[in-house]
Amino acid sequence: MARTLSLFVSCFNDTLYPKTAKSAEVVLNSLGIKVEFPRKQTCCGQIHINTGFASGAIPLMRNFIDTFEASEEIVALSGSCTAMIREHYQDLAERTHDSGLIARTEELVPRVFEFSEYLTNVLGITDVGASYPHRVVYHPTCHSLRSLHIYDSAVRLLCAVKGLELVVLPYAEQCCGFGGTFSIKNSAMSAAILADKVGNIVSARAETVVALDNSCLMHISGALRRNNTGISVMHLAEVLAHGLEAIEGTDGQN
Amino acid sequence: MVKTKIGFPSSSVRQINNSQLRANLKAATSAIREKRARVVGEKEDWEELRRKGEHVRDEILNNLDSYLMQLERSVTAAGGIVHWARDSAEANQIILSLVQGHGETEVIKVKSLTTDELGLNEFLAQHEVTAFETDLAELIVQLAHDKPSHILVPAIHKNRSEIRDLFQRTIAQGRVLSNEPAELAETSRLYLRQKFLSSKIAISGVNFAVADTGTVCVVESEGNGRMCLTLPKVLISVMGIEKIVPGPDDLAIFLELLPRSSTGERMNPYTSLWTGVYPGDGPSEFHLVILDNGRSRVLADPIGRQALRCIRCSACLNVCPVYERSGGHAYDSVYPGPIGAILSPQLFGTESSLSLPWASTLCGACYEVCPVRINIPQVLVHLREKVISQGHRSRTEAMSFGLISFFFQTSRRFELLQNIATRFRVLINHLHVSKSAPGALGKWAEARELPQLPRETFRLWWRRNRDKNGK
Numbered sequence: 001m002a003r004t005l006s007l008f009v010s011c012f013n014d015t016l017y018p019k020t021a022k023s024a025e026v027v028l029n030s031l032g033i034k035v036e037f038p039r040k041q042t043c044c045g046q047i048h049i050n051t052g053f054a055s056g057a058i059p060l061m062r063n064f065i066d067t068f069e070a071s072e073e074i075v076a077l078s079g080s081c082t083a084m085i086r087e088h089y090q091d092l093a094e095r096t097h098d099s100g101l102i103a104r105t106e107e108l109v110p111r112v113f114e115f116s117e118y119l120t121n122v123l124g125i126t127d128v129g130a131s132y133p134h135r136v137v138y139h140p141t142c143h144s145l146r147s148l149h150i151y152d153s154a155v156r157l158l159c160a161v162k163g164l165e166l167v168v169l170p171y172a173e174q175c176c177g178f179g180g181t182f183s184i185k186n187s188a189m190s191a192a193i194l195a196d197k198v199g200n201i202v203s204a205r206a207e208t209v210v211a212l213d214n215s216c217l218m219h220i221s222g223a224l225r226r227n228n229t230g231i232s233v234m235h236l237a238e239v240l241a242h243g244l245e246a247i248e249g250t251d252g253q254n
Numbered sequence: 255m256v257k258t259k260i261g262f263p264s265s266s267v268r269q270i271n272n273s274q275l276r277a278n279l280k281a282a283t284s285a286i287r288e289k290r291a292r293v294v295g296e297k298e299d300w301e302e303l304r305r306k307g308e309h310v311r312d313e314i315l316n317n318l319d320s321y322l323m324q325l326e327r328s329v330t331a332a333g334g335i336v337h338w339a340r341d342s343a344e345a346n347q348i349i350l351s352l353v354q355g356h357g358e359t360e361v362i363k364v365k366s367l368t369t370d371e372l373g374l375n376e377f378l379a380q381h382e383v384t385a386f387e388t389d390l391a392e393l394i395v396q397l398a399h400d401k402p403s404h405i406l407v408p409a410i411h412k413n414r415s416e417i418r419d420l421f422q423r424t425i426a427q428g429r430v431l432s433n434e435p436a437e438l439a440e441t442s443r444l445y446l447r448q449k450f451l452s453s454k455i456a457i458s459g460v461n462f463a464v465a466d467t468g469t470v471c472v473v474e475s476e477g478n479g480r481m482c483l484t485l486p487k488v489l490i491s492v493m494g495i496e497k498i499v500p501g502p503d504d505l506a507i508f509l510e511l512l513p514r515s516s517t518g519e520r521m522n523p524y525t526s527l528w529t530g531v532y533p534g535d536g537p538s539e540f541h542l543v544i545l546d547n548g549r550s551r552v553l554a555d556p557i558g559r560q561a562l563r564c565i566r567c568s569a570c571l572n573v574c575p576v577y578e579r580s581g582g583h584a585y586d587s588v589y590p591g592p593i594g595a596i597l598s599p600q601l602f603g604t605e606s607s608l609s610l611p612w613a614s615t616l617c618g619a620c621y622e623v624c625p626v627r628i629n630i631p632q633v634l635v636h637l638r639e640k641v642i643s644q645g646h647r648s649r650t651e652a653m654s655f656g657l658i659s660f661f662f663q664t665s666r667r668f669e670l671l672q673n674i675a676t677r678f679r680v681l682i683n684h685l686h687v688s689k690s691a692p693g694a695l696g697k698w699a700e701a702r703e704l705p706q707l708p709r710e711t712f713r714l715w716w717r718r719n720r721d722k723n724g725k
Contacts, residue, residue: 009712011662015672016705018712037716043662048655050616052638052647056659063663087632146618175575179615184697186613188267191701192579193615222702 004034006071010078011043017214020077023241024115027128030244040067046084050180061092065104074112079144079212082114116153116236126156131243133163137206141213142175154236170200178219198223209233261609266580275411275581282410283572289518307511308627310504311563321465321498328468332530334540345545346377352490352541353383353455362449364479365389366459368492370588386449388478390442397424403582405568406516411581456482460493466501469529473522483526489537495549496562508565511625516567548601557636561596563626570620576613592620596633608646611637672711679707
């Protein structure tokens with residue numbers, strides 16, 4: 001029987017970047033994996049935790065556990081959502097003093113993987129057969145780099161893409177300045193950090209910026225477009241789907 | 255978040271727009287950052303050392319009461335005199351009384367954050383006692399009537415030319431100076447040497463105090479601290495209650511962790527250790543002032559207390575993208591940067607410090623370099639919740655997050671919101687959002703375009719293309 005996994009697309013990708021989720025399905029299907037989308041999924045609760053409204057995250061966590069409990073493997077299309085689940089779910093469950101929920105959370109969390117991590121560390125795959133003949137920089141988002149420690153996963157996957165030229169992004173490991181509501185609350189600071197990130201991307205003469213978090217990419221691409229750089233951004237899944245079968249029912253855009 | 259003009263968002267804007275400051279900071283922090291990475295990289299057991307450091311600091315914090323009593327006994331047995339201060343007012347009064355008791359009107363100082371926390375220099379000045387800073391960078395800050403902006407490099411915000419101009423104005427005694435570092439250092443040396451030889455009283459902070467032996471340790475790079483610690487007749491050292499290590503062997507761990515993390519050196523240049531007093535050698539009178547000033551309150555918070563593990567290395571400042579662009583002054587506290595963002599609100603709880611838990615993107619670079627493994631992002635998130643639960647937040651914000659929680663907790667409600675957005679998609683996507691737009695949108699538009707809403711959410715696409723096929 002074919003291996004089956006459940007996709008956690010995240011509220012963000014579901015609403016704003018459906019192409020990322022469609023691409024992830026294409027990549028996983030091409031590897032012979034059946035993909036399910038449990039319809040009850042919404043949001044992991046990261047926005048609440050990070051902004052100081054942790055109690056608001058509890059019902060979202062409950063919904064996540066209810067939705068994915070029956071799944072054998074869960075693949076998330078966001079580094080920061082995966083980090084949120086790994087770092088905060090146990091603590092959130094314990095706050096409820098609900099021993100059933102605590103046990104269910106403990107059981108579920110180790111089955112959640114970030115997309116690139118799943119490919120390289122669980123499946124042991126680096127070449128998915130994609131081709132993307134462009135000059136690319138990889139921006140390792142903070143949560144994927146420093147919480148999940150999966151810098152290598154994406155780099156190895158990108159290196160295996162046919163025609164792709166991976167160029168060095170100066171100060172790649174530095175934050176892009178997004179930080180969720182940080183970009184609003186400390187908007188001037190966020191913009192200052194972003195300006196330096198954009199400068200580094202431009203200096204690398206990249207055509208495409210690739211990352212594991214569309215939230216950071218939304219922020220980066222907002223400035224790339226504002227400055228008319230002509231540089232595009234892409235979630236890793238979209239790069240890996242290039243050259244594989246076409247995505248059904250899409251208009252080529254998001 | 256505190257709805258006020260006081261606080262990090264507004265105080266950092268001034269610094270962000272100061273291009274000279276930005277350039278000074280970028281040059282200085284990148285240099286220290288690279289040096290640190292190099293010397294940490296050559297220690298194969300670095301992670302193990304960090305864990306040891308964390309373990310020893312936690313052992314102290316979890317049993318602080320007995321270690322403090324042990325320290326008092328061992329310092330007293332070695333001929334030192336221990337004073338306890340609940341807050342800065344008590345500590346300042348103790349120190350002033352000691353100085354006045356010796357009939358002195360001048361003291362020399364070793365660079366010390368704890369005395370900065372007390373506002374000691376200002377307090378002494380009010381009582382006609384002049385405190386001379388002897389650390390080169392502290393001297394620069396003092397001569398400029400400025401404030402330190404970095405834990406380790408207080409004058410990091412100033413470049414050579416600015417320092418040259420300052421020295422020319424204040425201590426050059428008529429000689430014309432160039433901006434050569436050696437010449438600037440010589441100018442300060444000539445000025446300070448007189449102070450070392452004439453002062454009867456020195457005041458220092460404490461890096462570590464060994465509970466078992468009563469040995470006190472100060473680390474520094476210039477040797478000026480050593481002068482203060484050995485030449486005067488009376489030595490007064492001030493330490494926070496958390497600055498203890500159990501025994502001399504534990505000290506060795508931190509003498510490895512600290513220099514590599516702070517200055518990027520393998521070994522600290524001047525490490526002074528003394529135990530009480532010795533007749534005919536060094537100060538004949540030694541006072542140790544042990545300060546609480548909010549620390550036992552921090553200790554009561556199981557998540558927040560890890561901030562007290564800090565050994566003041568400042569590695570977290572040097573890697574912080576926010577600090578690099580705001581500088582230390584924006585934090586409006588003796589303790590700037592990521593460690594300040596978790597220490598200041600807990601220790602002082604002032605209005606401006608309550609915005610500090612939000613002065614971070616939660617990028618985690620600070621946690622990665624911390625030699626005692628303080629999980630700064632975890633404490634930041636914890637303090638955000640704490641500040642908000644104390645009612646420091648706007649009504650709009652509380653309402654928004656309540657609504658998000660309500661609509662995001664079932665897929666039915668979530669989909670309802672998505673469908674409304676999709677219905678107005680064309681309108682939303684053609685909306686030209688300018689900087690003057692109200693609230694979050696305007697803030698976003700200051701530097702970025704908005705994302706475009708897609709024709710269809712993933713959820714709907716899946717329903718159309720997958721569910722129907724029974725796939």
